[in-house]
Amino acid sequence: MVSPRAALESAELESPLEGSAAPGMEVRRGAPPAPAWIAAFRDASQEWRRLFAEILGTFLLVAVAAGGGVVAALTHGAVGRDAQVVAPGLMVMAIILFMGKISGAHLNPVVSLAFALRWDFPWRRVPGYLAAQLVGATLACLFLSAVLGQGGLLGATEPGSGISGLQATLIEAMLTFGLVSTILGTASGAQNVGPLSALAVGGYIALAGLWSSPISGASMNPARSLGPDFVIHDFANYWVYLVGPTVGACLAAGAGRLLRGPGGRDPSAQAAAQGTVRTALSVAAPPADAVPQEGTKS
Numbered sequence: 001m002v003s004p005r006a007a008l009e010s011a012e013l014e015s016p017l018e019g020s021a022a023p024g025m026e027v028r029r030g031a032p033p034a035p036a037w038i039a040a041f042r043d044a045s046q047e048w049r050r051l052f053a054e055i056l057g058t059f060l061l062v063a064v065a066a067g068g069g070v071v072a073a074l075t076h077g078a079v080g081r082d083a084q085v086v087a088p089g090l091m092v093m094a095i096i097l098f099m100g101k102i103s104g105a106h107l108n109p110v111v112s113l114a115f116a117l118r119w120d121f122p123w124r125r126v127p128g129y130l131a132a133q134l135v136g137a138t139l140a141c142l143f144l145s146a147v148l149g150q151g152g153l154l155g156a157t158e159p160g161s162g163i164s165g166l167q168a169t170l171i172e173a174m175l176t177f178g179l180v181s182t183i184l185g186t187a188s189g190a191q192n193v194g195p196l197s198a199l200a201v202g203g204y205i206a207l208a209g210l211w212s213s214p215i216s217g218a219s220m221n222p223a224r225s226l227g228p229d230f231v232i233h234d235f236a237n238y239w240v241y242l243v244g245p246t247v248g249a250c251l252a253a254g255a256g257r258l259l260r261g262p263g264g265r266d267p268s269a270q271a272a273a274q275g276t277v278r279t280a281l282s283v284a285a286p287p288a289d290a291v292p293q294e295g296t297k298s
Contacts, residue, residue, distance in 0.1 A: 047125070050275055051132040053103035057095045058136030061107050062227050063144065064091040066155025070144050073152030085209025085218060093202030097195065104275045108221040109133055110249035114180045115273040117253035119264030120187070122274075137227035145231050156228035157217030158237055165240050168216040172244025173251070175208045176220045180252035187272035188260055197272075220245055 068084035096105045104121070106112045112129045115121035141154055159168035182204045186197035209218040219225045225241035256263065263269065 047128065050103040050125075051128050053099050053275075054106060054129055054132035055136040055139070057099060057103070057105055057107045058133045058223055059140045059143075060095060061088060061091050061221075062137040062140035062224050064088050065224050066141055066228050067144055067148075069152035069155035070148050070150075074148055081213060082210065085213050086206045088209070089202040089204070089206030091202075092205055093198045096198035096201060100198070100272075100275070102275050103129075104273050106273075107133060107136075107223075108245075109223055110176060110221070110245045111180060111183055113246070114184060114249040114253045114256075115187075117250065117263075118184060118256055118269070118273075119262070120266070120269045120273040125274075133223040134226060137223040138230055141227035141231040150232055153234075154228040154232050156232065156234070157219040157225045157241055159216055159240060160214045163215055165237060168237075168240045169244040169247075171212055171216045172219060172241060173248040175212060175216075175218060176245040176248030177252045177255070178248075179204055179208065179220050180249045181255060184252060184256045184269075185259075187269045188266060216240065216244070220248075222246070 065088040068079050068087055072079040072084060092105075092107065095107065099105060104115070106115070106129055109130045112121060112126050112133075116123050116126050145154060159165060179201070182200055186200050205218075205220070208220065212218045217225075219241045222242050222245055225238060229235050229238050253263075260266075
């Protein structure tokens with residue numbers, strides 16, 4: 001999820017010289033020429049770059065989220081519960097900052113769903129994003145299994161001791177409602193919090209895990225929960241982490257309409273959801289000995 005301030009920058013770019021740049025791209029004197037793939041970034045043929053970003057980002061997130069449990073089991077508790085729930089928040093913060101402009105850094109199927117429900121993200125792109133997120137999560141768990149083994153159930157999210165599936169589902173729905181509300185809210189142009197959007201989202205993930213991970217594991221992400229379940233072949237409780245987050249995300253999209261009106265009308269929210277690349281095109285500077293035109297300053 002790209003920061004709103006960064007997304008708004010694209011609307012403030014200088015007008016390109018006629019015929020010299022794609023619409024919405026900045027012209028900066030003396031800058032190196034933009035790569036052709038950036039100039040055509042919004043072309044559908046470049047969708048693979050966004051999908052690769054989602055695979056990579058989700059891989060890193062799940063490697064940390066599931067890896068904490070694996071390492072804790074392998075080292076007999078050297079990684080405590082607090083570290084296990086804070087680490088994914090920090091990783092999400094880093095991912096948003098380093099590649100949010102490429103894909104929007106959804107990293108979570110219900111985030112893609114919520115953006116689409118708000119009409120800030122095209123429905124035709126949702127299947128590709130969902131597939132990329134599931135692939136990234138699965139690859140992360142296959143990597144952990146191959147390198148460290150399957151200790152700690154490979155970091156699988158499960159209802160806590162004495163917690164029913166329904167209780168865990170309701171907690172996941174509530175947690176995801178808060179997460180998606182935070183994401184949609186900070187993506188809104190009205191907030192304009194800039195890089196602080198990464199801090200808000202990462203901080204929420206850590207906070208949710210600190211108080212609720214003993215109840216449900218604080219997944220809030222069907223892809224994060226699917227990865228370990230797929231590798232260890234145990235889907236007994238996966239429905240909790242599919243139903244709960246999906247319900248929470250849909251409720252958050254509805255709450256967003258009540259708070260900010262219909263979606264699909266905020267350019268900064270659309271840029272945050274879909275990703276945006278800003279670059280500069282080279283424009284030759286005038287020679288140092290050029291004679292200024294009459295009425296201009298030298």
